[in-house]
Amino acid sequence: MTPGARVAAAADLLDDILGGAPAEKALTGWARGHRFAGSKDRAAIRDLVYDALRRRRSLAALGGAETGRGLMIGLARESGHDAALLFDGVGYGPAPLSEAEAEAGRAPLDGPEALDCPDWLWPDLQDSLGADAAAALAALRERAPVHLRVNTRRTTVDEAQAQLAAAGTDTRRHPLSATALEVVTGARRLRADPAVLSGALEFQDAASQAVSDLVPLPEGGRLLDYCAGGGGKTLAIGARVKGHFVAHDAAPRRMADLPARAARAGLAVHCAAPDALAAEAPFDTVLVDAPCSGSGSWRRDPQGKWTLDPARLDELTALQDEILVAACGHVAQGGSLCYVTCSLLARENEERIAAFLSAMPGWTCRAQHRFTPADGGDGFFFALLGRDVDTTQG
Ligand SMILES: C[S@@+](CC[C@H](N)C(=O)[O-])C[C@H]1O[C@@H](n2cnc3c(N)ncnc32)[C@H](O)[C@@H]1O
Numbered sequence: 529m530t531p532g533a534r535v536a537a538a539a540d541l542l543d544d545i546l547g548g549a550p551a552e553k554a555l556t557g558w559a560r561g562h563r564f565a566g567s568k569d570r571a572a573i574r575d576l577v578y579d580a581l582r583r584r585r586s587l588a589a590l591g592g593a594e595t596g597r598g599l600m601i602g603l604a605r606e607s608g609h610d611a612a613l614l615f616d617g618v619g620y621g622p623a624p625l626s627e628a629e630a631e632a633g634r635a636p637l638d639g640p641e642a643l644d645c646p647d648w649l650w651p652d653l654q655d656s657l658g659a660d661a662a663a664a665l666a667a668l669r670e671r672a673p674v675h676l677r678v679n680t681r682r683t684t685v686d687e688a689q690a691q692l693a694a695a696g697t698d699t700r701r702h703p704l705s706a707t708a709l710e711v712v713t714g715a716r717r718l719r720a721d722p723a724v725l726s727g728a729l730e731f732q733d734a735a736s737q738a739v740s741d742l743v744p745l746p747e748g749g750r751l752l753d754y755c756a757g758g759g760g761k762t763l764a765i766g767a768r769v770k771g772h773f774v775a776h777d778a779a780p781r782r783m784a785d786l787p788a789r790a791a792r793a794g795l796a797v798h799c800a801a802p803d804a805l806a807a808e809a810p811f812d813t814v815l816v817d818a819p820c821s822g823s824g825s826w827r828r829d830p831q832g833k834w835t836l837d838p839a840r841l842d843e844l845t846a847l848q849d850e851i852l853v854a855a856c857g858h859v860a861q862g863g864s865l866c867y868v869t870c871s872l873l874a875r876e877n878e879e880r881i882a883a884f885l886s887a888m889p890g891w892t893c894r895a896q897h898r899f900t901p902a903d904g905g906d907g908f909f910f911a912l913l914g915r916d917v918d919t920t921q922g
Pocket residue numbers: 754755756757758759760761762776777778779782817818819820851
């Protein structure tokens with residue numbers, strides 16, 4: 529496909545996505561219907577679509593319209609190209625610019641428009657992040673880097689780097705975690721890399737690794753991952769500390785791959801049904817990696833930035849409160865409850881901890897930490913809550 533044909537395909541896809549189609553589904557459907565497109569074409573079209581979604585507001589301003597075509601015109605102008613040269617109507621490329629299109633468009637206004645932030649969220653993000661808000665939003669306009677976690681039960685970081693380099697993937701250490709590598713070149717071959725297939729390396733964001741590093745677990749201790757999903761954080765904790773690991777999720781199918789992934793990584797993780805949890809309790813540590821807006825990872829899921837609304841945020845905060853109260857019942861006296869979100873919003877973070885502490889006597893907040901995308905990984909929030917020992921019993 530020519531560069532123009534890729535732009536035309538991306539513009540059509542963006543129209544579907546702006547109309548409500550999930551981005552991943554639209555891209556998969558497009559690939560099925562255009563078998564002639566090679567993997568390089570598919571990857572290039574995907575990049576165009578995701579770049580446009582990350583910068584939807586600013587590109588719509590530059591391109592003069594919030595349509596697939598408008599965003600593609602905006603993207604061409606943003607990268608300093610003369611849009612008229614790309615929109616030339618040749619072959620399967622996009623039709624030439626109309627006079628109106630050639631004249632439309634302006635520089636995005638400073639503030640939420642230039643930062644590609646929905647207006648309603650801008651005050652919340654400023655309250656939540658203070659002076660860091662603009663840098664965090666600017667980072668969310670960029671593609672996410674590819675990060676790996678070195679499973680130090682299987683190999684060392686130096687060895688992993690050397691083997692990757694010999695196979696054509698250059699990496700550098702990431703400052704957020706001692707086990708994290710950032711891929712510099714050669715990311716595309718990684719899915720078939722023997723170290724990835726054998727569990728010696730895992731794809732995991734560096735800040736997600738940093739959060740896992742903060743979860744305390746005594747050697748040989750018992751950990752419950754209450755919202756385990758794919759279990760990425762349990763695997764990271766298990767690579768650091770030997771213990772007994774139990775995973776739970778309200779949607780158990782999300783944990784389907786976890787036992788096999790854990791076995792590859794040299795760990796045993798038991799997936800417990802919701803009604804079997806009480807029999808497994810108490811735990812030294814319960815990790816609540818709560819469902820959230822995902823605002824810290826909007827680089828990876830930029831559609832989420834535009835579909836979140838105040839009603840959904842209210843639903844999420846109510847669910848976060850509910851989960852914290854349910855999960856804390858499984859913590860042993862003197863044990864720890866770790867609350868994690870990949871959200872940048874205080875409403876889902878500090879405010880949930882404050883609500884929990886005011887509703888549940890006998891708990892103390894021992895630490896809180898926030899990571900923003902400006903730190904080089906996804907945005908995360910971590911709080912460590914300690915269950916006081918009840919000295920009135922026994
Ligand atoms: C942020 S994701 C977890 C990601 C995972 N820990 C990881 O590191 O890959 C949140 C998970 O919470 C689960 N969940 C939602 N509501 C829940 C509830 N009431 N109780 C337990 N899990 C819940 C979702 O199914 C989802 O898998």
